[in-house]
Amino acid sequence: DADVTQTPRNRITKTGKRIMLECSQTKGHDRMYWYRQDPGLGLRLIYYSFDVKDINKGEISDGYSVSRQAQAKFSLSLESAIPNQTALYFCATSPPSGTGGWEGYTFGSGTRLTVV
Amino acid sequence: GENVEQHPSTLSVQEGDSAVIKCTYSDSASNYFPWYKQELGKRPQLIIDIRSNVGEKKDQRIAVTLNKTAKHFSLHITETQPEDSAVYFCAASGNTNAGKSTFGDGTTLTVKP
Numbered sequence: 001d002a003d004v005t006q007t008p009r010n011r012i013t014k015t016g017k018r019i020m021l022e023c024s025q026t027k028g029h030d031r032m033y034w035y036r037q038d039p040g041l042g043l044r045l046i047y048y049s050f051d052v053k054d055i056n057k058g059e060i061s062d063g064y065s066v067s068r069q070a071q072a073k074f075s076l077s078l079e080s081a082i083p084n085q086t087a088l089y090f091c092a093t094s095p096p097s098g099t100g101g102w103e104g105y106t107f108g109s110g111t112r113l114t115v116v
Numbered sequence: 117g118e119n120v121e122q123h124p125s126t127l128s129v130q131e132g133d134s135a136v137i138k139c140t141y142s143d144s145a146s147n148y149f150p151w152y153k154q155e156l157g158k159r160p161q162l163i164i165d166i167r168s169n170v171g172e173k174k175d176q177r178i179a180v181t182l183n184k185t186a187k188h189f190s191l192h193i194t195e196t197q198p199e200d201s202a203v204y205f206c207a208a209s210g211n212t213n214a215g216k217s218t219f220g221d222g223t224t225l226t227v228k229p
Contacts, residue, residue: 012118033216040125042205042221102148102215105160
């Protein structure tokens with residue numbers, strides 16, 4: 001089945017380390033997103049990409065960077081991890097707006113990151 | 117930018133009762149309103165959505181209503197079952213944010229058997 005896959009599922013890292021979270025999809029969607037989920041704070045957008053050559057900052061991009069290696073792959077990096085980046089990270093995809101308007105997201109299974 | 121507020125943050129109902137979750141949005145240009153269900157330890161999944169050209173949409177036991185004038189929309193679950201227990205997120209998207217979704221903070225629904 002077409003899906004969105006995130007690796008790793010869980011990761012513990014030390015403060016100051018660089019870490020990469022990876023996302024790949026077989027949905028054939030052009031749009032990809034990285035969201036962060038913290039308890040009681042919903043889902044907040046970190047970065048998004050509407051095609052391979054398009055990268056945009058979201059509302060909480062400080063301390064993060066991304067790479068869109070191919071239509072199907074979108075990676076999130078924490079340049080120098082800090083404890084308040086401990087969170088659940090979700091990758092998501094969506095098709096572009098069609099004749100019916102915008103469409104909903106398909107989320108990956110998430111990466112639980114702990115920074116100690 | 118868009119701001120979405122969701123209420124209540126927690127909701128507990130008896131099995132068989134109805135549950136209602138409400139969201140308000142700030143950008144009058146938003147025109148797509150999805151709802152996601154996130155079961156414990158799992159990914160959010162789209163359960164229903166509504167576009168600004170309709171006022172209500174129903175899918176079996178769940179329905180969503182939209183009031184564009186008041187800028188609020190609601191999720192209604194009837195005949196609740198224990199498997200409806202989850203966190204529910206509303207979201208709003210529109211042309212002014214190029215279709216990116218802004219999410220509410222979530223409602224934790226508990227259905228007691």
